[in-house]
Amino acid sequence: MEFKDNIPIYLQIKQYLYRQIITGKLKPGKKIPSVRELAVQLTVNVNTVQRALQQMNFEGILYTKRGEGNFVTEDTxxxxxxxxxxxxxxxxxxxxxxxxxxxxxxxxxxxxxxxxxxxxxxx
Amino acid sequence: MTNPLEITDLVYKKNQKKIITDLNLTLKPGKIVALLGENGAGKTTLMRIISGVAKNYRGSVKVAGFTKEADRKGHLSFTDGLTGFANSTKINDIVKFYQILYHDFNLKQFEQLRDFMNLKPDLRLSELSKGMKEKLVIALTFSRRVDLYLLDEPFSGIDAMARKKIIKSIILWKQEKSTILISDHFVNEITAVLDEVVIIKNKTVCMQKSTEAIRADNQSVEEFYESFYQREEEE
Structure with missing residues (x-):
């Protein structure tokens, strides 16, 4: 995954995750990789991944289970x-x-x- | 929470020539920061002052709230080349030295990092390529548990594969609250892992900005950095 350097990276991470969800690579109700796993996989800053996930939690497309991580919504x-x-x-x-x-x-x-x-x- | 680094009104002279003047810099916990500037801008000097290697400066340098050199050294990790070791020294012997010198040196962590970097413990310094040596420096530096890590041009003269490995190791092994300051004279390829850039010009810090704020202005970090030096050429 290559990121454009003149667009905020947290927005590009969100776009990437939306696509993963829409195409079924990340399935409804299933856990997504941890913040650090995503950061290593995409070679980006952990804080930036955190910010993207926070926004997606806010939007409701992801939800957090305390101590377990982030999950994809089942709201069709x-x-x-x-x-x-x-x-x-x-x-x-x-x-x-x-x-x-x-x-x-x-x-x-x-x-x-x-x-x-x-x-x-x-x- | 205490800031890992606070520098106030720093002035440093060498042979009566000012190398650094009126420099102020604060780094917050949990950040990855690039220290950018041309060759000779004073990046290495600044790292040597922070780590207590270079002395006789004016101003205040605090690492995790500590000003005394010995205390500072206990709260930061910096590997100043490996110039103190003979070429025939084996990696294992360097590790033994580190274990004696630093009580927070974590052997298990080092072994994990060493294996991640594919370095064999019985290799001698003379047998290491530039990239391998840099990987060793990174492994040694990150095997301590401190508030501030200083990396002096870790990517200079090494190939893309080694660079990628080093960047991944930084993401993997960085503790949440610790801060990393990475010096370089150019900035492409590592921009995606940076929180902030600090630009040194005319012997002082002329800019400190978040990378995402730069991108929010539709500018790349590289363009942003270069604009500081282009302005000078036009003047």
Whole structure:
């Protein structure tokens, strides 16, 4: 895992963990690695991991069992919402980048459906 | 809680030449901090003053609240090269020396670190590459239990694999409340493990800032550091 150095790393750690959860690598109700394990695995500062986990606890996507560590929520509504937010964030980036190329929303829709059709015919 | 390091109005001269002037620096517990500056900026001198190797300075240097050199040495861990040992010295003999010198030296911890670094105990100093020597210095330094660890340019002249191993060992073996000060003249590759950077320029500390605060301004730590020296070139 490579981190960009001009974006706060705790945000990137959160993004990384969201993805792990959405893709099922970290499962609902299951314990996630300890703060230190994550820090070593991602080669980042322990305090930074701590900050990311604190925020995710606050958001409810993780919960803490005293003395046991952090667990992924089993709240399916919240998990669905997190997934939607992740998708929206990606769409946001994509649309923004297309707009900055001078492509209108209508053209994006048209280009995208043409692109997907071509991609599928390739398969 | 007492700060691991508090320096007030430090002035240091060598041969009547000022090396450090009006330097103030406080480090909080539980931080990993980079001490950055060009070669010759005074980073090593500062570490030698903190650790009590360099004497005859003016100002106050407190380590974990202690000002006396002997007390300071008991609360910090610093391996000043391995220059005091003959080339034929075996790793094991250096360890014996450390055990005698430091009552808080933890042999078990050293052996774990040594194995993690893949160093064999019967190797002689002359048989160690630069990277291996640096790994040994790290293993020795982290085998003590203190408030402040000083690492003087641990990454200079060593390959990427050794560097990665050293960084991982820092994350693994750092105690929660202890603080590590790492000097370097450049900062890429270790930025993700840093809490703060301290920049030395014109013989004093010109900046101390949290790395996440730098990133929150959409700047990389490397760009931030370089901007201090670019300004000088433009002047």
């Amino acid at each position: 509504t919240l998990l669905e919402k997190t997934k939607r937010e992740l998708i929206n964030a990606e769409l946001d980036k994509f649309v923004h980048s297309m707009n900055s190329l001078g492509v209108s929303d209508e053209q994006i829709l048209k280009s995208l459906s043409e692109y997907l059709k071509e991609e599928h015919s390739d398969d």
